[in-house]
Amino acid sequence: MTEHVLQLEEVTKTFGSGRTEVRALKETSLEVKRGEVIAIIGPSGSGKSTLLTIAGGLQGPTEGEVRIAGERITELAEKDRSKVRLEHVGFILQSSNLVPFLTVSDQLKLLDKVKKGNMSKEERDGLLEELGITKLTKKYPNDLSGGERQRVAIAKALYSNPSLLLADEPTASLDSDRAFEVMKLLKSAAVKKNAATIVVTHDTRLTDYVDKVYKMVDGVLHLESEDGGAKPLEEGRTDFLEKGGNEDGI
Amino acid sequence: MFLAWREIRQNKLRFALVTAVLLLVSYLVFFLSGLASGLAGLNREAVDKWQADGIYLTAESDKSLNQSMMESDLVDEIEADETAVLTQTNLIADNGDVKSGVALFGIRPDEFIMPEPTEGEEFSEEFEVIASDSLKEEGFSVGDELELSGSDETLTIMGFTDEARFNAAPVLYMDLEDFEKVRPGASAMSTQETPGQPAEGGQGPAEEVEQPDMINAIVVKGGQPNDVPDDLEYIESEIFIENLPGYTEQNLTLTFMIYFLFAISAAVVAIFLYVLTVQKISMFGVMKAQGISSGYLSRSVIAQTFILAVIGVLIGFGATVLTGQFLPAAVPVSFDYGMMAVYGAVLIAVAVLGALVSVWTIVKIDPLEAISG
Numbered sequence: 001m002t003e004h005v006l007q008l009e010e011v012t013k014t015f016g017s018g019r020t021e022v023r024a025l026k027e028t029s030l031e032v033k034r035g036e037v038i039a040i041i042g043p044s045g046s047g048k049s050t051l052l053t054i055a056g057g058l059q060g061p062t063e064g065e066v067r068i069a070g071e072r073i074t075e076l077a078e079k080d081r082s083k084v085r086l087e088h089v090g091f092i093l094q095s096s097n098l099v100p101f102l103t104v105s106d107q108l109k110l111l112d113k114v115k116k117g118n119m120s121k122e123e124r125d126g127l128l129e130e131l132g133i134t135k136l137t138k139k140y141p142n143d144l145s146g147g148e149r150q151r152v153a154i155a156k157a158l159y160s161n162p163s164l165l166l167a168d169e170p171t172a173s174l175d176s177d178r179a180f181e182v183m184k185l186l187k188s189a190a191v192k193k194n195a196a197t198i199v200v201t202h203d204t205r206l207t208d209y210v211d212k213v214y215k216m217v218d219g220v221l222h223l224e225s226e227d228g229g230a231k232p233l234e235e236g237r238t239d240f241l242e243k244g245g246n247e248d249g250i
Numbered sequence: 251m252f253l254a255w256r257e258i259r260q261n262k263l264r265f266a267l268v269t270a271v272l273l274l275v276s277y278l279v280f281f282l283s284g285l286a287s288g289l290a291g292l293n294r295e296a297v298d299k300w301q302a303d304g305i306y307l308t309a310e311s312d313k314s315l316n317q318s319m320m321e322s323d324l325v326d327e328i329e330a331d332e333t334a335v336l337t338q339t340n341l342i343a344d345n346g347d348v349k350s351g352v353a354l355f356g357i358r359p360d361e362f363i364m365p366e367p368t369e370g371e372e373f374s375e376e377f378e379v380i381a382s383d384s385l386k387e388e389g390f391s392v393g394d395e396l397e398l399s400g401s402d403e404t405l406t407i408m409g410f411t412d413e414a415r416f417n418a419a420p421v422l423y424m425d426l427e428d429f430e431k432v433r434p435g436a437s438a439m440s441t442q443e444t445p446g447q448p449a450e451g452g453q454g455p456a457e458e459v460e461q462p463d464m465i466n467a468i469v470v471k472g473g474q475p476n477d478v479p480d481d482l483e484y485i486e487s488e489i490f491i492e493n494l495p496g497y498t499e500q501n502l503t504l505t506f507m508i509y510f511l512f513a514i515s516a517a518v519v520a521i522f523l524y525v526l527t528v529q530k531i532s533m534f535g536v537m538k539a540q541g542i543s544s545g546y547l548s549r550s551v552i553a554q555t556f557i558l559a560v561i562g563v564l565i566g567f568g569a570t571v572l573t574g575q576f577l578p579a580a581v582p583v584s585f586d587y588g589m590m591a592v593y594g595a596v597l598i599a600v601a602v603l604g605a606l607v608s609v610w611t612i613v614k615i616d617p618l619e620a621i622s623g
Contacts, residue, residue, distance in 0.1 A: 058539055058618045079543070086541025093621060097536040099253075101260035106252075113252050114542050140260070168621075 004067075005088075005163045005196035006032040006055055011064030013050050013219075024050045025061070026219040032196035034163070037187050039199045039207050041224070042216030048200045049168065051216065055198060056089050056166045057081045069163050086115050090162030090195075094169040097153050098141040104152050105137040108159050119159050126240020130185055131155050146173035154182060158189055165190065165197040171206060183209040192241040254553040265558060268522050272562025273569070275515040276597050279508055280570035280590050286504035287589065288582035293500075294491045296355075296382075296416040300334075300363045304475060305490045306468040309483040313493040315466050320482070322426070322463040327479040331472025334361035337426060337465045339433055340419060342399040348389040352381075353419040354398075356429030356465075363469055365423055370409025376428050377403055382420035383410040387579050396422075401432040417494050426463055508593065512600050520604030523555060527608040534612055535620020548609040552602055559601035563594045 013025035024047045032038055042048050054061050057073045058081075066074050069088045073081050091097060098107055111118050119127065128134045131151040141149055150173050157165060167186065171179035183199075183206050190197040199210065207213045213224040258265045291298075306328060311318035315338055322335050337356040342349055357363055359372065367380050370392040381390060385407075390396075396405040405424065414421040424432075475484035485493075492498050527534075534547055567590065574583055 053618055053621060056539070058621060082538065082541050082543055084541070085539065086543075089541065091536075091539055091621075093536065093539075097540070099533060099537065101257045102253075106256060110252065110542075114546055 003033045004031045005034055005069055006030070006198070007065070007067040008051075008055065008061075009065040009067075011051075011054060011061040011066060013047075013054060013059075014062045024219055025054070027064070028219075028221045030055075030214070030221060032164070032198060034194040034196055035191045036212070037190050037197040037199065037210045038212040038214060039201055039210040040214045040216055040221070041201060041204060041207065046216040047219040048216045050219075051221070052166055052168055052198065052200050055164075056091060057085050086160075087117075088163045090157035090160055090165045092150075092154055092157045092165070092167040092170045094172055098149060098156070100141050103138050103140055104133065104144075104155075107152065107156050111156070111160050115160060117161055119161060120242065123241055124159060127155055127158060130240065131182075147175065147178060150174055151178075151182070154185070158193075161193060161195075163195050165195050167197065167199045167201075169201055169203075170199060171201065171203060176205070179203065179206065180209070189241060192243060251550075251553050253547075253550040254557060257550075258554060258557065264526065265554075268519065269558045269562045269565075271518050271522065272515060272559055272597070272601060273566045275511055275518070276563045276566030276594065277569050279511050279593050279597060280566060280585075281573070281583070282504055282508050282511070283589055283593055284570065284574065284583040284585045285581075286501060286508070287586040288584040289500055289504070290497070291584050292415050292418045292582045293494050293497045294416075295413040296353075296421050297487060297491055299365070299413040300469060300471075300487075302334075302363070302469045302471050302487050303330075303473075304470055304484055304486045305336075306470065306475075306478070306482045306484055307466075307490075309481055311483075313483075313485055313490065314495075315490075318466050319464055320466075320468075322465045324479060324482065325468050327477075328468055328470060328482075329473050329475070329477055330470035332362045332470065334358065334363040334469045335426060335463070335465045336363065336467045336469050337429055337433075337463070338416075338467075341401070341432075343390075343396040343405070343422065344398075345390055345394040345396055350385060350388050350390070351419050352385070352422050353416045354379075354422045354424065354429070354432070355416075356426040357423055358426050362471060365411035365414060367409030368412050370407070373408050373424060377405050377424070377432070378408045379405045379422040379424045380409045380411050380414075381407045381422050382414035383412050384415055385420045386410055388420075398432055403432045405432065417497075426465070430463065512596055515597055516600035516604040518604070519555065519559070519601040520607045523551065523605050523608045524611065527551065527611050531611075531615055532620045535615050535617045538615060539617035539621050544613045544615075547612050551608050551612065552605050555602050555605035556598065559598040562601075563597050567594060 008028055008030040010027045010029055011025060012023065012027055015022045015024055028051065040048050040051065053059050054066060057066070057068055060074055065072060068084055071084055073084055076084065099110065102110060108124065125134070128137065131154060133148060133151050133155060136144060136148060136152065141152070144152065150170065154170060165186065170186070171182055174182060186197055186199070187209050189195065199206065212226050215222045215224045307313060307315065307318035308320055325333050325335055335358060339354050341352065341354055343352045365380055368383060373379055390407060392407055392409060394407045396407065398405065405422065411423070478484050537547060538544065571585065574585060577583055
């Protein structure tokens with residue numbers, strides 16, 4: 001029984017070998033608790049994305065240990081890692097991760113087809129309402145603006161009730177107001193659903209809404225600030241969400 | 251099915267194109283199979299109608315009916331439940347308006363290969379015949395007097411019967427007793443294969459009355475061909491048909507074309523779906539990153555192919571049958587629905603087989619590349 005949804009222990013990642021060896025990630029340890037939101041900032045090429053993909057079980061580390069929801073995924077085959085991702089991880093990607101030929105509501109329905117334990121109808125409607133995309137459910141991704149698409153992608157990531165939410169520049173295509181809204185939503189969803197959230201971003205303004213800020217420079221992760229600027233949550237923001245228990249059994 | 255259907259609905263044009271290819275291929279396959287069975291029927295339907303088990307020819311004839319000549323009393327030496335003597339020659343029949351190449355069969359009316367007339371009546375007098383009803387379409391009718399090439403005699407059509415074509419020629423059935431009198435070059439056995447050469451003077455028939463009739467073959471039904479008389483050879487009906495001139499060659503050609511079309515449709519579907527899949531690699535990658543399994547995505551592609559193939563084959567089938575309704579009778583197409591169902595199923599199967607290339611592509615997609623790309 002652990003409070004930590006994600007645990008990275010002395011993880012390194014090396015690409016190539018010999019002269020062309022690149023150490024994208026130097027010994028990195030990171031733990032993210034339930035209900036915690038952390039931000040990783042840093043220049044491009046610093047290893048942020050590598051860290052995020054290792055944390056999400058998309059690639060294995062060269063050395064070290066990765067646990068998602070208590071499961072040691074370093075030893076799993078891709079097929080089983082895929083299952084872990086499906087059960088526990090929600091991705092919000094920089095580029096749209098929507099299926100072009102599915103309407104907004106079908107994007108969510110697809111998740112119902114492949115996994116159980118997604119949001120109830122009421123929760124779903126509340127989520128769409130909160131993201132301001134209720135009226136878009138019958139539209140296809142191509143008919144949406146960049147910001148709308150990103151909000152749908154967020155809805156999709158949250159819909160599966162992930163215990164670990166990984167967001168790569170989730171606010172890149174949103175205006176400032178909407179970006180703050182989204183960060184608040186991520187934060188309150190994380191708290192309510194007991195999920196751990198990692199946000200990789202350039203946008204330092206967003207760090208106001210997170211519990212911890214890490215900085216990545218040349219493959220080394222530093223803790224920049226702790227509980228620095230996390231603003232208190234507004235009341236009633238995510239009342240639509242049912243309180244998530246320890247449904248992962250961890 | 252969820253993904254498969256929605257993608258088809260959303261991208262109607264590109265999937266309509268895949269379906270169109272399958273439709274055209276299946277149309278061609280069905281049509282060729284219709285042509286194959288039609289042409290086969292043209293050659294064999296008279297033999298099929300006898301429902302005989304086999305046929306005795308002379309060993310030296312090498313399974314050729316025309317080359318086989320024997321005396322009709324050999325029939326007594328043959329063990330079978332039923333026997334029927336048969337003699338055959340090809341000639342041209344002319345009713346004054348139309349000429350047609352026909353196969354003239356000399357038979358005994360009390361034996362089992364005697365046809366039931368579907369129109370008119372059986373032959374009873376000298377020089378009367380029952381004709382293949384395919385001659386009706388050519389302009390022949392009951393009561394017509396037929397002038398024959400290579401003979402001065404005339405034959406009278408007393409009735410028509412169905413399924414009476416042999417080696418692509420309509421059959422005229424007549425009594426064996428009269429056959430010798432109209433056989434071209436009847437007096438000389440060795441020249442019976444050259445139609446057009448008139449019989450000389452008519453002294454032949456007079457002389458041969460005392461001798462047993464010369465026949466080409468003895469058709470049998472039932473019993474075991476255990477004791478085959480010397481100089482004769484027992485040939486099963488199917489083998490006999492396969493040895494009709496040109497039959498096997500023609501069948502093989504059409505069958506080969508059909509098999510080739512199977513390969514073509516597998517390749518076309520494989521290429522088409524592969525291109526579609528390659529376009530969707532990043533989408534599949536993202537879905538795999540989210541944890542949707544390769545199996546689910548692969549099943550979706552297979553389901554898609556299956557849906558498209560079934561639609562294409564069904565429309566192709568409908569189009570074939572519809573075309574069949576409007577074809578002139580001269581086109582020898584006959585649809586064997588059982589065979590078409592098999593070919594349709596094979597087409598669907600090879601299309602799904604073609605989709606496996608895409609499945610392999612999906613399995614190989616690395617979600618990481620899709621995400622960092």
